[in-house]
Amino acid sequence: MKNKLNIYCKYFLVSGITATIISCSNTKFLKEGQMLYTGAEVEIESDSLSKKEKSELESAIKENLTPKPNSSFLGLRPKLYAYNATKEPKKEKGLRYWLKYKFGEEPVLLGDVDREFNKDIIVNYSENKGYFNAKAKYDTVSKNKKAKVIYTLNPGGRYLISNVNFPADSSEINKEIQVLKERTRLKAGNPFDLDVIKAERQRIDDGLKDRGFYYFNPDNIIVQADSTVSKKKNDVELIVKLKDNTPQLAKEQFTIDKVIVFPNYNLRDVKRGKYSVPMNPDSLKGYEYNDIYVVDPQKKFKPRVFDRALYFEKGDLYNRKDHNLSLNRLISLGVFKFVKNDFVVSDSLNHKFDAYYILTPRELQSLRLEALGRTNSANYAGSELNLNWTQRNFFHGAEQFKASVYGAFDVQIGGPADAENIFRAGANAQLSIPRIVAPFRFNSSSAFVPRTNIKLGYEFQNRTTLYTLNTFNASFGYQWKENVRKEHELNVIDVSLIRPADVTPKFDSLAFNNPYLQRITDRQLIFGPTYSYTYSTTMLPRKNTFYYKGMLDLAGNITGLVTGANVKEGKEKNIFGIPFSQYAKIENDVRFYHKFTEKTSLATRLIAGVAVPYGNSKYIPFARQFFVGGSNSIRAFRARTLGPGSYDPRTDTSTRAIFDQAGDVKLEMNAEYRANLFKFLNVAAFVDAGNIWLINDEFDDNGKNLRPGGKFSKEFLSEIAVGAGVGLRLDFSILILRLDLAMPLRVPYYEKGDRWAFDRINFGDSGWRRDNLILNIAIGYPF
Known part of the structure; x- marks a missing residue:
């Protein structure tokens, strides 16, 4: 430990010397008489202002001063050094050109600063804030070819x-x-x-x-x-x-006279002279529906689509709120590429408008083939092929129908030799109707159209020499947004049926006397309502933004109550010969984002969830349990290999490479500092912590605890795993490629009191690097 401490001290010493050299060396490139501008200071001379008022006024004034000095990091100016130290490139491409003109920054000199202009800015800004008698002056301080300007403001009394x-x-x-x-x-x-x-x-x-x-x-x-x-x-x-x-x-106040909709408008018709605004609706081949005149000769759209979306009616007083609301609802239908609105005076004496809605449809049908390759931190590599078909006006009422078929495989490329390859294939269909289909009336004044969603799906999953699972799912529910920040999703019914097939003797031998593994291939019937609520301010231009998503899943609760199911008392109830699952599950995802500058920010996340079985179930179905680890979770541990609790998955060599570790309680915390290096290149430093736990211990027929240490207890804080690392993000606009390198700092399955792993860190040991440095490759940010 002492030797490592000495090495770290040497690293810090060398880094400090290097930083000093880089900092000083920027000035050696200056010509005679030039001085590097290091920024401005603003001093307020006033006895009447409080410290807070002075600080706010100073920071606001500094934001308005020009030019800005060269950017710095920890007191250094690496971009300026790159510009100075790089020789002039012979052509406008290559590494030298990139270093000097793309990454590098040209020096900002004292001669670039118009001090009189900045003084006028200070006085004008002060007057705009009520300091009508403001006076300002400036002074320049220089040393070692560096200079800063000190502006002094005497604001006088504020009006x-x-x-x-x-x-x-x-x-x-x-x-x-x-x-x-x-x-x-x-x-x-x-x-x-x-x-x-x-x-x-x-x-x-x-x-x-x-x-x-x-x-x-x-x-x-x-x-x-x-x-x-x-x-x-x-x-x-x-x-x-x-x-x-x-x-x-x-x-003058204006009212609405006629509402005219062109739902199939395109530029080719305009060039042919078919449409112009204003126009005489009587000369067009249209029809009237509830005071809306629809010009749709081909009748691609049912008129009630526009009756629900438009908030203006004949005789209404114009108001911008309904104006914007109508446009937003037309856009949120998802079927129109361009939405334009014109108000044309039809009667100037009575102050009346004709409201024209000019809509250009998107391609109503699309077929897309996707092929992708992937790897994950559990040593699997694979590929997936998706064929997607979309029809955006399925019943001529802006209903969106999506159907897809897919096939995928994941092959073990490292790790334990007894791991199994995975093959998947399936199909999904979804119909999204732009209204609430229900026996009751649902009125929404939101800018977003509420939707009724109907989904059907099937997946075939094969773990080569172990088993095959057939999963059928269906759901019916509603999705609506109160506003841009609040969204609700309620599935009135969400059903999953899991049926095993081709369970091999190899799996039977592994699952013998192991109820945890046996449950994986049990027939499962899961049904009940689910609800989620999302609140987000991340789309707003704020320094601090917030995101929250809460989910509630209630399976079999009413059925269990009606049938009197109680598995603990031997009263297990079946539907079609299959025991139905009964549990309550809640999960909360809270995120906070703080923006330091336009290019640096801090992102944090907290996930807390619990799933409790009761009535007809002793355990939570495997498909509904929690998992941690991997590229979007605790990145220092491979996907789904961590937990539960202090259980050591390495002790069960027969199954650890095959089956994911799952739990009923989840706690996860993440913090990530993000910064931009250059245009598309971003860096991050992160810390992840958390784990999963079981509600009930799991025993075999002999009373042996299958996953000792896995149950949630008052000792849960001592079982928190911690990992940290650094990452690169390549932002190509259409996608973000993320590479995160992480290592564990605290391992919950080590002996209690010896779970921190700082003294085990050894970058020079290839074996340690292989077991502890985890590279995560993913698309998009983790949160």
């Missing part, structure tokens, strides 16, 4: 809003503005802030757009500041009113 006045008159638009002023963002006592004023103008515009004023825009509002009204120093009155030159059209 506060003394009163907000919305002058009234008799016009219709002013009456609406008087209603809107009740929720103004301009409050007496708050500081003057130009950004808040702009937001208030936008708020008024949004409110008027929802009240029929289609042609209005925020520039029609003027906010005047008057500091002469109040007797108090640094007080200002705001007057919010329409500009005198506001166009008359912007002051």
